Amino acid sequence: MEVKLNDYISSKQSRVEEEIKTYFDKLEVPQKLKESMIYSMEAGGKRLRPILLMASYEAYGDDVSKALSSAIALEMIHTYSLIHDDLPAMDDDTYRRGKLTNHKAFDEATAILAGDALLTYSFEIISNDPLLSDSEKVEVIKKLSKSSGPKGMVAGQILDMDAEDRAVTLEELETIHDLKTGELLKFAITTGAFLGNATKKQLTALEEFSYYLGLIFQVQDDILDVIGDENKIGKAVGSDENNLKSTYPKLLGLDGAISRKDEYVNRAKEALAKADADISVLSALTDYFSQRDH
C-alpha cells in the first residue's frame, strides 16, 4: 500500500470537521435545536462517508472544494438516520460511540426534530452551494434523495426492523444491507466521481465497486460483533447473538464470513480496476474497511 492512508484520513477528517463547523456557525436557528443537531454531528463519527466521497472525487477531479457540500450533506443524512434509529421506538439505544444518544442527552421530541432538521438542511446546503452549477445541484439532489429515501436507506430500515426477530436468507440479508448501508456508500462513491467529471462507463464500474464496498462494510460489522474489542467498538459485543437477527457469522460461520468478505474485497478491486483512474486511495480504503477494528 503506497498511500499513507492514515495521513490521508486524518487530513480529510480535519477538512470535514472544519466544514461542518462553518455550516453550523452560520446556522441561525433556536438554540436547543442547534445544540441537538451539533451534538450528534460532532459525536465522534469517523467521517467515512464524506471521506469516500472526497476520495472518489479526487480520483478524477482537482480541487476537492467542489465536493464538500455533498460530503457534508451526506454526513448530515447519515447522522439523522442514527438519531432516529436510536429512538426508543426503533433500536432504543442509550449509547452510541460511548456517548449518550441524542434523545438521552436531550429528549425524544428534540431528537426527532433534530433528525428532521438535519435531513432537510442537507438539501438546503446543496441547493445553495455557489461552486456547483444548477445541473450539478439537481443531479446530486436526485441521487441523495433517492439513495436516502423510501427507495433507499429508509426502505432498508423498515426491512431491517421486520427481519429483526426472524431468520432470513443470505439473499434477503444482502438486500437489506445494500439498502440500509450500501445506498449511502454508493451515493458517496458515484457523487464524488460525478462531480469530478467521470464518464458514464467509469460511473458504472464505480457503482459495482460501491456495491461490494457496502457488503464488506456490513460483513465486517457482523464479524466485529463476534470477535471485536468492546472498548474500540464503543458498544457491547455479542449483541447480535442474543436475538434472532441474521448475520453473516450465523449464516456462514465465522470462517465462512471471513472468506466471504475476502471474496468481496477481490470483486471490489476488480470493479475498481475498471474505473480507469488513480484508484490507490479507494483501494487502500477498501482494505481499511475490510480490516477496521471499530
Next chain:
Amino acid sequence: MEVKLNDYISSKQSRVEEEIKTYFDKLEVPQKLKESMIYSMEAGGKRLRPILLMASYEAYGDDVSKALSSAIALEMIHTYSLIHDDLPAMDDDTYRRGKLTNHKAFDEATAILAGDALLTYSFEIISNDPLLSDSEKVEVIKKLSKSSGPKGMVAGQILDMDAEDRAVTLEELETIHDLKTGELLKFAITTGAFLGNATKKQLTALEEFSYYLGLIFQVQDDILDVIGDENKIGKAVGSDENNLKSTYPKLLGLDGAISRKDEYVNRAKEALAKADADISVLSALTDYFSQRDH
C-alpha cells in the same frame, strides 16, 4: 365574490388527489412503508397548501401542470410534519381528522420512517420533474428546504413545544406561528407565483400577503378551539383551555381575537392588491381561510 370558490376548490382537490395517486402508484418501496405513507397522505386533508400554490401560479401563469410537483411535495412535507407531531413524544395524539394517527394505525417506528420517507421523497419528485428547468428546480428546492427545515417549520415546532406550558407574549406567539405554519404558506404562495414567472416586485407583495394569511389561519384555529363544532373539526374543542398554552383568545379575549383577524384580512388584501395580477381566487381563499369552520 365573483369566483365560485367551492367549485374551484373541488376541482383543484381532484387534481391533487389524482396527482398523489400517480406519484404513489409508481413508487416501488416495501409494502408496509408504502401503506403508511399513503395512509397519511390520504387521511382527508383539505389540500389547502397545494391549492394555494396552484392558485398563486394561476394568478400569473397558464397551464398549472408546471406547479404540480411543487404542490404535491409541499403536501408531503405538511403530512410528514403531522405524522411526527402526533407521535407520543410530541403531541401524543390518537386521532387526526377523525382517523387514527399514523403511529396508532401502524406503529411508532413505522410512523417515524414514513415521515422521514415523505420528507425525502418530496425533494426527489421536484428534482425529477421533466416540466421544470434545472434553475427552477434549484430555486424550488432552496425555498422548500428553507421554509420546512431548521430555519422554518422545524424551528417553529421546537419553539412551540417550549412555549406549551408557559405564558408567552403575543409577539412570541406570532413568531412561533409564522415559523410553524406561515413558512409553508409562504412557500405555497411564492413558489406558485415564481413558477408562473411573477416579477421580484410581485413576489415581495405576495410574501407580505402570505405572512398575514398565515396569521389569519392561526387566529381562526384558536377561535375554532373556543367556539367550533367538534364534529366538523374532528377533535375536541376547548383543548387549549386546559393547558397554559397561549392563544389569541386567551391573550386578547374572543372579541379581540376576531377583530385582530379582521385587521389581518384587510392587511392581506392590501398586500394582494399590490401583487398586480388576477387576484380574485387568492382574495376569495383569504376569506375562506378567515371564515372556515373546520
